[in-house]
Amino acid sequence: MKRRLSNVEPLLTAGLAAAALLALMVVPALAADAPPVPNKGDTAWMLVATALVLMMSIPGLALFYGGLVRTKNMLSVLTQVFMIVSMVGIVWVTYGYSIALGDNAGPYPGLIGSFGKVFLRGVTPSSLFPTFTPGVYLPELVYMVFQMTFAMITPALIIGAFAERMKFSAVVVFMLAWVTFIYLPIAHWVWATPTPDDIVKAAAELAAATGDAAKKAAQAKLDGIMDGSGWLWHLGALDFAGGTVVHINAGIAGLVGALMIGKRVGFGKEALAPHSLTMTMIGAALLWVGWFGFNAGSNLEANGVTALAFVNTMVATCAAALSWLFCEWGFKGKPSLLGMASGAVAGLVAVTPASGFAGPMGAVVLGLLVSPLCLFFVSNVKRLFGYDDALDVFGVHCIGGIFGAIMTGILVAPYLGGTGITDYTAKDLVGAYDMGTQVVIQCKAVLSTLLWSGIGSAILYKLVDLIIGLRVTTDAEREGLDVIDHGERAYNF
Amino acid sequence: MKRRLSNVEPLLTAGLAAAALLALMVVPALAADAPPVPNKGDTAWMLVATALVLMMSIPGLALFYGGLVRTKNMLSVLTQVFMIVSMVGIVWVTYGYSIALGDNAGPYPGLIGSFGKVFLRGVTPSSLFPTFTPGVYLPELVYMVFQMTFAMITPALIIGAFAERMKFSAVVVFMLAWVTFIYLPIAHWVWATPTPDDIVKAAAELAAATGDAAKKAAQAKLDGIMDGSGWLWHLGALDFAGGTVVHINAGIAGLVGALMIGKRVGFGKEALAPHSLTMTMIGAALLWVGWFGFNAGSNLEANGVTALAFVNTMVATCAAALSWLFCEWGFKGKPSLLGMASGAVAGLVAVTPASGFAGPMGAVVLGLLVSPLCLFFVSNVKRLFGYDDALDVFGVHCIGGIFGAIMTGILVAPYLGGTGITDYTAKDLVGAYDMGTQVVIQCKAVLSTLLWSGIGSAILYKLVDLIIGLRVTTDAEREGLDVIDHGERAYNF
Amino acid sequence: MKRRLSNVEPLLTAGLAAAALLALMVVPALAADAPPVPNKGDTAWMLVATALVLMMSIPGLALFYGGLVRTKNMLSVLTQVFMIVSMVGIVWVTYGYSIALGDNAGPYPGLIGSFGKVFLRGVTPSSLFPTFTPGVYLPELVYMVFQMTFAMITPALIIGAFAERMKFSAVVVFMLAWVTFIYLPIAHWVWATPTPDDIVKAAAELAAATGDAAKKAAQAKLDGIMDGSGWLWHLGALDFAGGTVVHINAGIAGLVGALMIGKRVGFGKEALAPHSLTMTMIGAALLWVGWFGFNAGSNLEANGVTALAFVNTMVATCAAALSWLFCEWGFKGKPSLLGMASGAVAGLVAVTPASGFAGPMGAVVLGLLVSPLCLFFVSNVKRLFGYDDALDVFGVHCIGGIFGAIMTGILVAPYLGGTGITDYTAKDLVGAYDMGTQVVIQCKAVLSTLLWSGIGSAILYKLVDLIIGLRVTTDAEREGLDVIDHGERAYNF
C-alpha cells in the first residue's frame, strides 16, 4: 500500500514485528473496539478544503476560462461550468459516490464500486471514513463531499477545449455520460483504497501467525484486503491529489473533443483575443488559492504532510509562473500576464500528483520544467497539428499532468528530498526505493488513463453527435453562444 | 429544547434516568467544575466560517446584486452593501450583540436581551460561550463575531428590492433603524438559547428529585432556564441557520420597501437589463462558497452534524440551480445563466433553516422544488401585481425562505431521512416526531417574522420618508445614483 | 519577551516562583522530554490563514490596485503583483526564510539570521516550530509558508506608488533586491523570537537557582536566549501582525519610489480616473477577508487571542470605512465607494500591529481616527507637496501603519481594554504597564523602519536606474504599459 503513513513511520522501520505492536499501540481503537472519534481539527480542515475546491470551479475555473473567450461567448462558458458543477453534485450523491469510492463490495472491486451506497444509503452524520493514518477517521460525509468537488471540476476542465462552438444541450448530455462512464471508474482505480487499520491489523496477524496454515490464511486475508482496492492503486501508482484522475483524464477528453468538433469559425484567420484577461487573472488566482484545498486536502488530515503538500503547491506554482514568464520573455519577446497565469496553472497541475511526495526543492524543479514544456505544446505543437484546443486543455492539463505524474515517480525518492514510500504492511521500508520500477508504474497509470478516457470520450462524443448534434450552426457561432443558447448577454455597459 | 444534541443521542434514548448519568459522564466539566477548554478545531472552523460569511456580503452579495443593475447604479449597490456591513459591525459590538444574543438577563428574556454586554462589557479572550453540545464551548468572541456577520448580511439583502432609486442618506438611516428595531428582536426570538449544560443539569436534578416538593422545585428551575430563551425557540421552531431571521425577514422588508418607494422610472417600458452577468455569476459563486460558513458554521462545532449541514448546503443548491435551469428551458425557451444563479441562491435560501435537520436526499428534493416556486413568483406573480422588486428579494429570499422554513418541519422527520429532534431534557425522544405539530410551529415562526418585519419596516420607511425622503428625483434617477449620490463612475474603459 | 502568553497568565501573576512550577505543569513536554505534538486545530487554522494571505495579494491587492489605474495599465499592475508573489515564493524557500526567521545562529542574531536553512535544509514534515504559548508547536512548514505570504505581499504593496510608469524589467530587479536587503532584515528584527519554552525553562532555573554563582549563570543563560532574538523585538516593540515590517516598510519605499521616478505624464492636468471601481471594491473586500488570516493568523494558534485579533480586525475596519465615508461626505460633499474602500484598507493597516493587543473598543477608536488622518494625507498633503504616489501607498500604508504602531503602545494598556503585556519571564506583570515607555519603544521601531527602508530603497532605485533605467518613455507611457511591456490588452469587449 503506497500511501505514506507518516505517524507510524519510525515504528515501521522495525519491520513486521513492529506491525503487531503497532496494531495494539497506535491504534488503540482497534484493540479496545471503542469507536474512533474524528479529530475536530481534521474535520475543520477538510470542510474548508472542500469549500476551497468548489471555489476552484466556481468562480475560479469559470473566470479563468471565461476571460479567454470572446465577449459573445462569456456566458456560455460560465453557464457550462456552473451547470456541470450542479449536475455532478446530484450524480455524486445519487450514484457517483457509491460507484466510485463508497463501496468496494461489488463483483469487480479492482475496476468499479457498486450500488451499496446509492442515495447515500447508510451514510449518516456519525458514519466514519478512514484517512491514510491508521486509527484516524473523518466523518464520512466530509470525505464524500470533498471527493464530490473533484468530480465536479474534472468535467468542467474539458469544456475549454471545445469552447465557443458546442451546443449547450450537447454539453449537458455529454457531461452526464462522461462523468458516469469515464470519471467514476478512473477515480475508483486510483482512489478506492482499503482501510489502513485493516491492513495494519492483517499484517500484524500475519506476523503473529505460526504454522504454515495459519500463515497462509493470514496472507490470504491480507491479500483479500488489498484486492478490494482500485487496480491502479494496488499496482502502486502514486497520485497524491489527482494528476491522472483529474488532469490527464480531462486533458485527453478535451483534445479528442477539439478534434471531433472541429475548429472555430475564423480560427487562424480572425483575431480570437481574450475578452478580459482581468477575469482570467482572477480565475487563475482563485484556482491557486483553492488548489491548496485540492492538494493539501487530499491528505485528509491536518498534519505535517498536509503542510508539505501545501508548501509544494505554493512553490511549484511560483516556479512555474516565473518560468513561463521568463521563457516567453526570452523566446517570444514579451512577458505576458496570460503567460504567467498559464504557467501558474501548469505548475499547479504538475504538482498535483507529487504534492505529498516530493520535497519542496523537488517541487520547485518540477515547476521550473513544466512551463517550457507546456508552452511548447500550446504554441508550437498546436500550430504544427492545427487542432483548435481553444483554451489549451490538452497543452496545459494533459501534458502538465503527464509530466507531473512521471516526475512524481522520480521526486518521491528520499535522496531527492522526497518522502519515499512506506508500506502499511511494512514490507517496503523507507529508503528501499526503486525509482525505475516506480516510473514504470507511473507510466502505466498515465497510459491506462489516456486510453480509457481517450477512447471512451471519442465514443461518447460520437453518440451525442448522432443523437442531438455537437455543434451550433455557423451563423449561431458568429452571433455568439450567449444570445443563441442562453438568450442573454454578459455585459450591457 | 429543539436543537439536535448529537453526541449524547444514544444515551438520551434511555430517557430521563440517563440524563442524570449523562450529567456526570459526558460533561465531566460540570461534575468536576473544571473550566471547559474550547476545542481548537472548533475555534479554527468557526473563525473560517465567520470570514466566509463576511465574504458572502462583500464581495459576494454586492457583486450578485451589482451585476444586475445598470452601469450607472453599480457603485450605489456596492457602496450600500459595504456601508451596511460596516455600520452593523459597529452596532453589533456597541449594543447589538448584547440586545440580541449576549444577555438574557433583561425583564423580557423571551422577547429581547438587555444591555448587560453593551460595548462588549465583560467579553474577553477567555470568555466562553456554549455550543449545542453539552460541555462544548467556544471563545465568546468567536460566537459574537460569527453572529455579527449574520446581522451584517441581512439588511444588505434588502437593498435589492429598492435598488436604483433610493437615496443613499435614506438607506443609511433606514438601515440603522431596521437593524435595531427589526433584526435584533427577531434574532433574539430564534437564537437566544439557554446553555445546554444548564438544561442537562437541571433535567438530571429533576430526574433525581424525590418527593413532590423537590420535584416541583427542580421543574421550576428547569422551566426558568427554558423561559430565559427566545420565545420562538422556546416554542420549538426549527431554524438551523436563519431562514426566518435572515431571509424571510429581509425578503418581506424588501417587498414593503419596493411597494412604498414605487417603481423605477422606465420600469416595464425601457430595457433594464443587467449590466454585467459576469459579476452576478461571481457573486452567486461566492455566495455559495461563503454559505458553507453560514449554514455549517451555524452548528458552532466541527463534527458530523456540521458535515451534514455542509452536504445539504451543497446538494440543495445543486438541485435548485439545475431545477431553475431546466424549468426555464422548458417554460421560457432558453436555459440562462441568470436563471441558474438565481436557482442556486434560491436553493441556498431554502436549505438554510433545514441544513442541519434534513437528510441529503431531503435537501435535494427541497432544492428541486424551491426553484419553480421562486421562478413563478419572480416572473408571473411579479408581473401580475406589477410591483418593482428590482432584484427579486421577495421572490427569492422571502418565498424561498418561507418554503424552506415549512419544509424543515417535514424533512426533519427521521422517516424522511431527517435527523429528528432530540430534546436536551430527554422528554421527546428521537422517533417520537409529530410532523403536524412541527409544521404548525414552523408556520407560526414564519408568520411572526412576516408580521413584525413587514409592519415594522413599513413604519420605518414612512418615518425616513417624512424626515429625509426616500427617493431621488427623476432626473437624478436617469443620470444614475453613482454620479448623483457618490460622485464617481464605476467604469472608465 | 513582549508577546502575550495567554494560557499561563493566571499562573504568571504569582511571579517567578510560579514560573518554576509552570515549567513542570503547563509544559509537560519539557518535563517528560516527549516530543510535542502539534494540535490539528492550530494546523488547520494556520493553513487556512496562509491561503487567506495569498488571496490578499492575488487577486485581492492586484484588483484593488488594478481597478485604480487606467485601462491601458491594468495588466501591468496585475502582472507585477503576480510576478512579485511568485518571485518571493522562490526567494523565501531558497534563502529568505533562513535569513529572516529560520535561523538565529549567525554572528549577528539581533540583526539578521544566517544560512542554516537555505533551501529549507532540515525542514521536514515533522519539524516543529514554537508558537507564542509555551509547549504549543506548529509544523515548521506551516510557519514557514505562513511567513512566506507576508514576504510576498509587502513588496507588492509598493508598486502602487509608481504605478503606470515603471518598466517591468526594473520592477523585477528592484523587487528582488528590495526583498533581500530591506524586507528580510526588518522581518528578522521584529519577528525572530526565541522559543517560549526556552525562556520559561530558563526563568524557572533562575528562580530555582540558589547562590550567587548559580544565579549569575542562570541569568546569563536567560540573557543569551533573549539576545538571540531580533533587536526590535528584544527592545520590546509590539507589532502583532506587521505594522512596521509590512506597511510602514512598504509605504516609505513607495514614497521614495514615487519621488525618484517622477510624476506620470498628464498628472495634475488630465483626468487619471480609475478604470474600474468594481475591481477596486472586489479587491478591498478580498483584502478584508484575507486580512483575518494575516492578523488572526499571526497568533499562530486557534484560541481566544486569535479571536480577539479577528474581532479587532473586523471592527477597526468597519469603523475606519465608516469614518472615511462620513469625513468625505462632510468635507468633500459626497460619500464615495472609493473613499469607503480606502478607509477599510486604512483601518486594516492601522489595526495590524494592534490586533492582538487592543480591546475591541480600542480597535473601534483606532479605526475612527485613522481615516481622517489618511484622508488628509492623500488629499491635502499630497496636493501640497505635489508628489505622484499614484495609488496612495504612502498616504494609506505608511501613515496608517505609523499611526497604528504608535497607538498600539497606547491601546495595549489594560485600563483601556487592552491585553497588557505579559512577560514570559514573569518579571513584568499584567497591570504593571508603563505607557510612556512603550510609546517611545514603538516610535523607535517606526523610525528604524523608516530609516532602513527609506534610505535603502533610495539606493536600490538609484542602482536599478543606472543599470537598466526605471521608467518607460513618454510615448510608451501614453500607449500604456500593457501593450508596451506585456504585448496584451486587458479587455477586448
Next chain:
Amino acid sequence: MKLVMAIIKPFKLDEVREALVGLGLEGMTVTEVKGYGRQKGHKEIYRGAEYTVNFVPKVKIEVVVASDRVDATVAAIANAARTGQIGDGKIFVGDITHTLRIRTGETDANAL
C-alpha cells in the same frame, strides 16, 4: 437623398426609433457619442483628485432618406426626442449623393 443626423438623449432612443418606423423608415444607424454643449457635465472626486467631466452621454442617429422625406423625418425625430430641457440635442441634415445596398447591389432610393 439626405443624411439626417440627430444627437439625442440616450433614453429617448426607443421613442425616436418607433417614430421613424412609424414613418415607414426601415433603416437607421446608431452610435454612442459624448456631447458638449449647454448641458453641463458633473464633477467626480477620486480620493484627493477632482475631475470635471465635460461631456455627457448622447446617442447619434443617422438615417438616410429620400430628399422629399427630410422634413417629415426631422419633425418626427424632434417630436419624439423633445423633453423641453437643456441637452435635448440637435438635428443636422446633409447631402448624400450615392447609396448602395451591399447585399443586392441596388442603388440610391431603392437601397434605403
Next chain:
Amino acid sequence: MKLVMAIIKPFKLDEVREALVGLGLEGMTVTEVKGYGRQKGHKEIYRGAEYTVNFVPKVKIEVVVASDRVDATVAAIANAARTGQIGDGKIFVGDITHTLRIRTGETDANAL
C-alpha cells in the same frame, strides 16, 4: 473629395480593410455602431423580464477619397462585405469640401 461611409457586418471588417488597402487607400476610420434594418435583433430574458434587442452590432467605415476613386472604392467595399444575407449593410457617399492633415498642414488630395 467624397466621404464613403459603409455600414457592414463586424466580422467583415478585416476583409474590407484589406480590399481598401489593396486599392491603395491608406487611411480610414472605423466606428462601432448599432444598426436597425431588415435584419432583426433577438430576444433576451432576464428572470421574468423579456427584452427585444432591436439593434444589431455593425461597423461603420468612413473613408475620404478623391472623387474619381469613389466608384472603385464603393465596389471594393461592396465586394468584400457581401455575404448575400440580410444585414450586409449599406454604402452612402457624400461630399467633402476640404481636407487637412493635422501633422503637416497639407490640404485636400494631399491630405488623404
Next chain:
Amino acid sequence: MKLVMAIIKPFKLDEVREALVGLGLEGMTVTEVKGYGRQKGHKEIYRGAEYTVNFVPKVKIEVVVASDRVDATVAAIANAARTGQIGDGKIFVGDITHTLRIRTGETDANAL
C-alpha cells in the same frame, strides 16, 4: 453651415475642446473611433497566437459651424491637436443644409 469632422489623438481631446470653446463654439459631439493610417498598430500575443492590431484608438470630433467660421475652426483644431508625429489625424469639412435645435425648434444658425 459646415460640418467639421476631425480625427485626433485621444489625449488631445481636452486641448481641442478648449480651443473650440475659446473660439466661442458652444457645442460639439465626440465619438471614440479606431483609425487606420500611416501610424501602425501593435502586435499582441496570447499564448501561442499572434495578432496584429491594425487599428489605433482615435477620437472623432464633429462640430457644425456657420460657413464663415470654418477656417478658424479648422485652424484651432489643427493647432491644438498637432504633436508633429505620425497619427496626428485629419480634418474633413462637408456641407450641412439644415440644422434644428430639438428643445426649442430653432433652426440653422440659431440652432448651433
